[in-house]
Structure formats: C-alpha cells, structure tokens
Amino acid sequence: MTIHNLPYLINPSLRMSSPYLQVRWHTIGQELLRHEALFATPERQVYTVGGKCEVMCEASEKLLDLYYAFSTDFNRLRIQQWLRRQLRDFIVRTAEQALPARLHELERQKNLYCKRVTVRKLRKNVLGQCSHNGEITLPPKLVLFPQRMSDAVMLHEMAHLRHHHHRKSFWQFLSVLLGEDATAEKMKNDLAYIEKHSMIEFLLK
C-alpha cells in the first residue's frame, strides 16, 4: 500500500457536514500547534512526526475540529491512515448516538415502535434491516446522508414492522409514512446515494 493506491486523500479541502455532524479544518501556527499538542485529553488526538505535532484533532458532540500547520504534509500514507481512523471513529461514535435518537423521534411521530435499534456496519449496498421480531439495524454511514434521505431509510425499515415484504401493501403503507409516493422517493434516494457512496465506503471501510 502506498499513497498512490488511496482512492481519496483526506486534507483540508475535504468538506463534510450533515444534519448530525460537521468536520472543520483550522490552520494555526506551527509553534501554537506544538504547544497545544502537549495538553492531550481523551478528546484530543495528536499526530506527530519525529516528536513534532503535525495534526491535532478534537472531537466533541457533532463536531470534529482538525488543526494543522501550513507546513503539514498530507501526502503521506501514515498521516492519511491516521486521519481516516479519526474520521471513522468520529462518524461511528456520532452515528451510535444520533441515529437511534432520530429513530425514536420518528417512532413517536408515527406511533410505530420497533423492539430494538442497533447501529452497525451492514453489507455494502444495504441501508437498513428490520428483522421479523421487530429489531431495526442501521449502518453508521446514514449519519452522513441528507436528513430527508436518512429519514426515508428509517421509515422504510419501520414500515417493515407492519409488512415483512416489498409487495404493494408495503409501498402503500410506506407512502403514508413518508407523506409522498414511496416508489418515487426510492429513486431519488438511490441517486443521492450513488453520488456520495464511494467516498463514504472508503472512509468507513
């Protein structure tokens, strides 16, 4: 594995924001960066080369702040691997909290309750699962999707609480939950998903 094998480079031109999270980049002076890096906390991770801090990241609820210097070289494999780990951990942690919270909100709105909700990685093209005993599983990547789209995925799984199939009665019920035609909604979602898909798969691999 070399830097040239990576399909994406993570650097300050990477913009990532969704209803649930945001990644922000800040340039600061090299001296300040190295000074701040001395005060490590559990929320503050530091990437160093030869004992000197090159990037520092701070995670809080919904926000990942990345601090770097003008001299920071992002075109190296190790820094890329480190950044990817930071992003992935942040996304997964946020998803584990935010997705069940949103699902419970939708449950109350629709008066339709699942038995349990779990956030975990699913097969590549699966956006959600609902088991026959009413347990819903959502993949962490949903936390990066636009609200309308992640809501539609949750409502799709919730509709399976009533209809354990994809026959006509399912789509009719889902259309009621969505407040619009479910088959048209599905096509819009598929398109939006394809656009973002490969970058997200790379980050969460």
Ligand SMILES: [Zn+2]
């Ligand atoms: Zn389904």
